[in-house]
Amino acid sequence: MTNNNQNDKELNDYLDGDSDLSKAYRGQNNVEPSVQLDEKILSAAKKAVSNNRHGEKPRYHKSPWTLPVSIAAMITLSVSLVVTMQQETGQPLISEPEVEMFDSAAVIEESAMSVMTSKDDSSVTGEVELKQSNGRRVDAPASAALGAAADFYRAEEKTETPQARMKALPAKKMMLKEKARSDSEIIEKRQYSDDKIKVIEAGQTGFDEIELDAMTIQSESDELKIIKKLWDAGEFAAAKEAFNKFKTEYPDISEESIKDSLGTNVYDELLEF
Amino acid sequence: MDNDVSDESLMMSYASGDTAAFETLYLRHKGPVYRYVLNLCRNEAIAEELFQEVWMKLINSRERYEVKAKFTTYLYKLAHNQFIDHYRKQNVRIVVDQSVEVDEVEQEPLQRNNPEKQTQTNQTINKLSELLQSLPNEQQEVFILREEAGMSVPEIAETLGINQEAAKSRLRYAINKLRAGLNDE
Numbered sequence: 001m002t003n004n005n006q007n008d009k010e011l012n013d014y015l016d017g018d019s020d021l022s023k024a025y026r027g028q029n030n031v032e033p034s035v036q037l038d039e040k041i042l043s044a045a046k047k048a049v050s051n052n053r054h055g056e057k058p059r060y061h062k063s064p065w066t067l068p069v070s071i072a073a074m075i076t077l078s079v080s081l082v083v084t085m086q087q088e089t090g091q092p093l094i095s096e097p098e099v100e101m102f103d104s105a106a107v108i109e110e111s112a113m114s115v116m117t118s119k120d121d122s123s124v125t126g127e128v129e130l131k132q133s134n135g136r137r138v139d140a141p142a143s144a145a146l147g148a149a150a151d152f153y154r155a156e157e158k159t160e161t162p163q164a165r166m167k168a169l170p171a172k173k174m175m176l177k178e179k180a181r182s183d184s185e186i187i188e189k190r191q192y193s194d195d196k197i198k199v200i201e202a203g204q205t206g207f208d209e210i211e212l213d214a215m216t217i218q219s220e221s222d223e224l225k226i227i228k229k230l231w232d233a234g235e236f237a238a239a240k241e242a243f244n245k246f247k248t249e250y251p252d253i254s255e256e257s258i259k260d261s262l263g264t265n266v267y268d269e270l271l272e273f
Numbered sequence: 274m275d276n277d278v279s280d281e282s283l284m285m286s287y288a289s290g291d292t293a294a295f296e297t298l299y300l301r302h303k304g305p306v307y308r309y310v311l312n313l314c315r316n317e318a319i320a321e322e323l324f325q326e327v328w329m330k331l332i333n334s335r336e337r338y339e340v341k342a343k344f345t346t347y348l349y350k351l352a353h354n355q356f357i358d359h360y361r362k363q364n365v366r367i368v369v370d371q372s373v374e375v376d377e378v379e380q381e382p383l384q385r386n387n388p389e390k391q392t393q394t395n396q397t398i399n400k401l402s403e404l405l406q407s408l409p410n411e412q413q414e415v416f417i418l419r420e421e422a423g424m425s426v427p428e429i430a431e432t433l434g435i436n437q438e439a440a441k442s443r444l445r446y447a448i449n450k451l452r453a454g455l456n457d458e
Contacts, residue, residue, distance in 0.1 A: 008445075010445075010448065010449065010452070011441070011444065011445045011448065014444075014448050015419075015425075015426070020455075021401075021448060021451055021452060021455075022420060024397050024398055024401045024455070025401060025420045026420070027397070027398045028398055028401070028402060030304060030308070031307065031308060031311060032303065032304045032307055033303055033307045033321060033324055034321065037321055037324065037325060038299075038303065040325065041299065041325060041328045041329070041332075042295070042296055042299060044328075044329060044332055045287070045292055045295045045296075045299070045328075045332050046292045048332050048333070048335070049287075049290050049292050052290065247358075248330075248333070251330040251331075251333075251334055251351055251354065252334065252347060252350060252351065252354075254350070254354065254434045255354060255357055255358075256434050271358075271361055271362065
């Protein structure tokens with residue numbers, strides 16, 4: 001116990017700084033790298049930056065697909081959530097008046113465009129004729145035509161009939177179709193990624209065919225997984241190549257982490273391969 | 274470049290294309306990193322090779338650099354991994370290069386006028402160098418990280434990927450052995 005305390009005291013004295021040991025160490029010749037090496041490294045640093053400026057794609061640049069895919073996934077999830085909530089609560093996805101407004105707005109826009117592009121005198125004088133789905137007419141200055149019409153239809157929402165509500169159905173169908181299309185795209189991508197792994201497991205492919213897909217590979221651990229699969233499938237050269245590439249791209253990932261993912265044996269064998 | 278600018282800011286500036294920032298960073302750390310690597314492998318040619326690879330890795334990973342920890346921790350982690358990789362590839366204990374001697378010690382002006390004290394100091398330094406070489410790699414490394422990079426125990430632990438108790442224990446063993454060796458003179 002006394003010995004431990006003594007050791008701790010010595011360690012703390014040393015850590016406090018300026019101990020005899022530190023002074024003796026600092027008295028050693030302060031060797032530095034050669035001037036040629038300095039120049040080599042500094043010029044490499046400059047060259048790397050100038051290559052970037054000249055439009056060369058940065059080596060570790062994230063895939064340009066990452067952001068769009070993330071946004072698409074977020075939108076899909078949100079829509080799915082809304083649809084699920086709608087199904088559970090029985091509430092419509094979009095209120096019927098809103099759907100009818102979209103429908104009516106489309107008619108207004110169509111009419112406005114046709115009037116504006118026609119040779120009718122009203123367009124020359126700045127007046128457009130807006131036709132509503134129920135046949136009523138609205139006259140307004142061209143610049144304010146759409147806004148005024150939208151206000152008009154908002155006022156009309158309160159008087160909507162069951163027949164008018166039926167008009168909302170095509171819009172709803174379109175939204176559901178859109179959602180189904182996005183969902184199937186995601187499932188296809190997922191299957192594509194899974195299929196690659198299955199193919200590797202079956203040993204039916206070379207490295208070129210399983211070039212990492214930026215849209216499906218999300219992290220270093222996925223890359224390590226691929227390396228492991230390649231190795232297990234007997235694609236040693238491909239695994240080694242992927243392993244070297246990984247080590248270059250992730251210099252800050254410790255050996256221990258890599259070993260944990262690959263297994264010590266595979267890691268050692270990859271080094272020796 | 275201002276000396277007060279932190280390493281982390283310099284690295285971020287370099288990542289945005291400021292090569293002057295890299296130069297400042299390099300000049301600030303080249304000596305300690307080189308001595309760290311040299312002390313581990315005790316061979317100048319290998320040390321230069323490893324040293325260059327460490328900086329090239331830093332250059333190539335500039336786009337991905339994020340300020341998660343101290344820059345020195347990141348830099349020495351690269352150096353540590355580089356040394357380990359090299360060691361594994363060779364699969365042999367690295368041969369000590371006897372040409373790296375400490376007899377070319379830069380003399381302090383005061384000591385030049387005091388030959389007796391100078392001789393004593395040189396003896397201590399030579400002895401320390403021998404003792405350092407005789408330490409197990411793990412203990413030697415924590416001592417050098419402390420001396421060259423000025424790292425605290427938690428920073429050493431983070432750099433080497435070990436827990437703080439292990440780092441503390443290695444450092445304690447190292448200084449005890451070095452002190453005992455110097456006192457045996």
